[in-house]
Amino acid sequence: MRNRIAFFVLLAMLVVWGVRAQDNEALLEITLATPAVIGDAGGTTNLTDADFDAFDGRAGAQLNQPGQFIMLPAADNIDLSRGELEFWYRPNYAAGAADDTAHHLITLGDVYNVPRFAILESDRLYLSITDASWTTYATSTAYHAPVWQAGEWVHLRALWNSEAATDALQLYVNGQRVDEGGASGGWDIGTSADYEGIFVGSANASGEFVADGALANLVIRGAPGQTSPVSPTADDPVEVDPTPIPSEATPLTEAPTVVTEGCIDRSDPSVIAQQPDVALPPVGQPFEDPRFCTTLRRVSDASERDGFETQEYSQLQAFSQDNAYLLLLSGQDGYIVRQMSDFSRVEGLAGNEWNAARWYPPQPHTLIHFDSNADTTLRVQLTNVDTGATETIFTFPEPYERIIANASSDELSLDGRWLAGIADRGDGEWVIFALDIQNGQLGAQLPINTLYEEECTPDPQWGNVTPDWVGVSPLGNYMVIQWTRDGTAPCSGLESRDLQSGAFVGRPYDGHQHGDLGVKPDGTEFFMTFENHPSGRLALGMRDLPGTATVAVPTYLTELEWGLAGHISCRGPAGMCLVTTYSDPADGWFPFEGEVFFQYTDGRVVRLAHHHSTACGYWVQPRASVSRDGRYVVFASDWGRANACEDLGRGDPYVLDVPSDLAIETMRETSDTAPPPEQSGDADSVAFNFEILDGDFRHGQRISIADSDADGDLDIILASSLNDAIYHYENDGAGSFTRSNLAPDNSIVAMETALADFDGDGDLDVAAVGLFDRSCEFCAPGTVRWYENTGDGWVTHVLSDGLWGARTVAAGDISGDGQPDIVVGSIDLGGSGNGIYWFEAGSGEGAIPVDATLPNVNTVEIVDVDGDGTQDILATSQTGNQVVWYDSQNLTPRVIAMPPGPYDIAVAELDGDSELEILVTSDAGVIRHDAGPNPADAWAETVIDPDLGYDGSAQLEAVDIDGDGLVDVAITMNSPSSGQSGLWWYRQNVDGTWARMVIRNGYPGITDVASGDLDGDGDPDLVTSTYEYSSANDELGVWWQE
Secondary structure (H helix, E strand, C coil), rough: CCCCCCCCCCCCCCCCCEEEECCCCEEEEEEEEHHHHHHHHHCEECHHHHHHEEEEEEEEEEEEEEEEEEEECCCCCCCCCCCEEEEEEEECCCCCCCCCEEEEEEEEEECCCCCEEEECCCEEEEEEEECCCCEEEEECCCCCCCEEECCCHHHHHEEECCCCCCCCEEEEEEEEEEECCCCCCCCCCCCCCCCEEEECCCCCCCCCCCCCCEEEEEEEEECCCCCCCCCCCCCCCCCCCCCCCCCCEEEECCCCCCCCCCCCCCCCCCCCCCCCCCCCCCEECCHHHCCCCEEEECCCCCHHHCCCEEEECCCCCCCCCCEEEEEEEECCEEEEEEECCCCCCCCCCHHHHHHEEEECCCCCCCCECCCCCCCCEEEEEECCCCCEEEEEEEECCCCCCCCCCCCHHCCCCCCEEEEEEEEECCCCEEEEEEHHHCEEEEEEEEHHHHHHCCCCCECCCCCCCCEEEEEEECCCEEEEEEEECCCCCHHHHCCEEEECCEEEEEEECCCCCEEEEEEEECEEEEEEEEEECCCCCCCEEEECCEEEECCCCEEEEEEEEEEEEEEEEEECHHHHEEEEEEHHHHCCEEEEEEEEEEECCCCCCCEEEECCCCCCCHHHCEEEEECCCCCCCEEECCCCCCHHHHHHCCCCCEEEEECCCHHCCCCCCCCCCCCEEHHHHHHHCCCCEEEEEEEECEEEEEEECCCCCCCCCCEEEEEECCCCCEEEECCCCCCCCCEEEECCCCCCCCEEEEEEEECCCCCCCCCCCCCCCCEEEEECEEEEEEECCCCCCCEEEEEEEEEECECCCCEEECCCCCCCCEEEEEEECCEEEEEEECCCCCCCCCEEEEEECCCEEEEEEEEEECCCCCCCEEEEEECCEEEEEEEECCCCCEEEEECCCCCEEEECCCCCCCCCCCEECCCEEEEEEEEECCCCCCCCCCEEEECCCCCCCCCCEEECCCCCCCEEEEEEEEEEECCCEEEEEEEECCCCEEEEEEEEECCCCCCEEECCCCCCCCCCCEEEEEECCCCCCCCEEEEEEE
């Protein structure tokens, strides 16, 4: 768990009740050298001279017995309604898991009714606060992470403000805020002026909460009428122009509608959805949110066993890439994994020995984490959830010793290549680092003390402040550092830095609040957080990466009521974030209060549920996470019970099943996402007659059409993955076909073929991929082969029998030497596989990794993407949610788009501009992508049809079906979850719009589609295959165009 600050704003004009009240003079400052010094300050103590001594050069008071105390009254100019307290402390114990005793350090308020505001330490440092109504609030530092070591001086500082309704208490240790910002609510401290004061020492004489250490240099600041404190910056901050008010902000209405019964319009930001009472649901049973009409399930009953379970943090992805597993944090067992199917726990995982566990994108069922920090060797490890096996993939060189887990838990880049964090070198130096996992090399390495010697100015109060967290931008463009001080000076706010050198690139944000990094549909990376809108309201806002030399200008989205700001997760589909808000119904209900909702980057919202959490403790803050495809949401909740708030709360995770009509609402840059109008299949005189060409095979895969025998007509080649064969259908020129085996039955679990003249003899040969070896199936690697066309048969050449998950293949001249190369894409098979590999013609080198970590590559194509005359590689990553191309000049990856679950691609010149466009099928529909002047930059997208259903493997073929000179699109669609299947084509109209034509609805198992003029009549015909059309057979069919 990282040290995070919840974003609360005291007044509309204030920034944040912050890190230091710089302009306030000390009202009381004593060395704690002798009892007389305390008495001179108006205080009292029961300590004797023997309890005072010099400790490592500091004069201090030694407290280690029950009943010892120092009390300083609230008198004269000391106002306990708000103020600041700081002191030095040398504990006799280490703050961490090894210490099982709570130590009382400070109380503010009524010393006879302890605790009123107490700083305590047990196995985690926390604040416990009891307000005038005896409601207890609690916050916490890092779970099981030492805050200090025995015998070392630490600097503690506490600020409080009972005039503020939110975030009224803050605690800093050595300049780093550790209270989590979770103590909500305003209160009066103390009941009588005679008993109000600052009480330092043991709470009582009974032996509970014994202070155990030396105290020195106690300072009190704060007074009535003090100016509002501001966040610290380094010397000479850069001036920033006022932020304009963008027109795209979605304001709250003045008189919102209140809904107390039935379902609201989930897209209406103005409606007040008053939270109804809902009984604690049983574990695993679906139930409906009565106000949003969405389905939820309670994952566990840990709270009823005096424990908690939660996803670790909103900035982290809780769901595996295929949504099979859910990663959680347990109060007793550390990290645990549950199956999404029934929420049963996966046994045999050593989650309590992991640090900073996250899902590893290239392998859907694999977690990446650091080791246990049990020794002085720092390792990066992978654990396969299916098998429980753990392997070390990188060992940090000496003198690195341990990971600073709190600051190193942010997500990897989406391709799984880069991670970042902070490591301890063992010599007292913490180093910010970036790690290139793919190449096994450290990139940027920034010792924090060196940063302050060279480019950053130490904070005047706290010296060298450290980052709250260090991560990687989603597309792997930048290392991102969130510092714990605000401002625009170096080592402040949110910084973007170069992954290799660590050089400063820009600053998106000058604060330190809850937020997350995301990607817009056009590929622009951003940071979304809670902003102080110039109108005086709180608002969700986003700022583009990498930022500027000072700070990026925000784009405001949806306005909120003050005090609602909670958590943000942008780990789902591009163009949207998941937001959770707090609730305080004492002052009435407001729009979005206590809710979980989607915020799209175009300003739209989709409201999903009430989370029903009191947020009274850190573990029941309604932090939430959305799956990569937007289908599921998980959030933490105590379901209104406020259990064990003084001990961070007791709650459970809840999973929300996002309705299918909402989950595909990934943000579009076009407002027109309605399906094209359906027309009859014979529109404009285009009609098809269907003929089954072959019904005697199983599991048809992809189809190739070419004149393989050079007789002037087109033949068909089909990959079959259950007959384990490749079939060749020779065309006699009149529309009749003769089947023969290109690859024998039981020889290759064939998935796809690609044709080219590999041996330079003038005829077409065939490259093919096999998914695995049938003798072992998913426990064996796949194969890559090419079949030499001899004119009267086929000779097999094996390129590799060791490429796991070989799924897709393409042929083309990548190297520019005039010879066709072979490119293969792989999917994950039980933890092995993934990536793109290049077999260079004539090199004999075997598989050359192009991108070994790109997960679940379902389609590769070879095409000149950037128009420079050389062939590039184009691919889809289904679980990585990426359409990416690799320039053949240097094989640099460029992300074109990030739709959920992209599957197939086609490239064509669609609009007569001589530039190629890219068509993609995905869980978000059929999307067209157009390059700008520089194809390395973001591509524009147009949604042709958003409705292809989930779990589909929609294939497409770009071809001018109606002969009007415009390229159309044929689609096969087979989505069991939506019940849709069939063969459609989309006619491109002259104005650039599309009309969907139904050729056949309800064709179960339909898989691939290819096109060609098979009968020589001048118009294209279509060929389709099926996979599990029936339990007995599949079909290869020809759709003859009349």
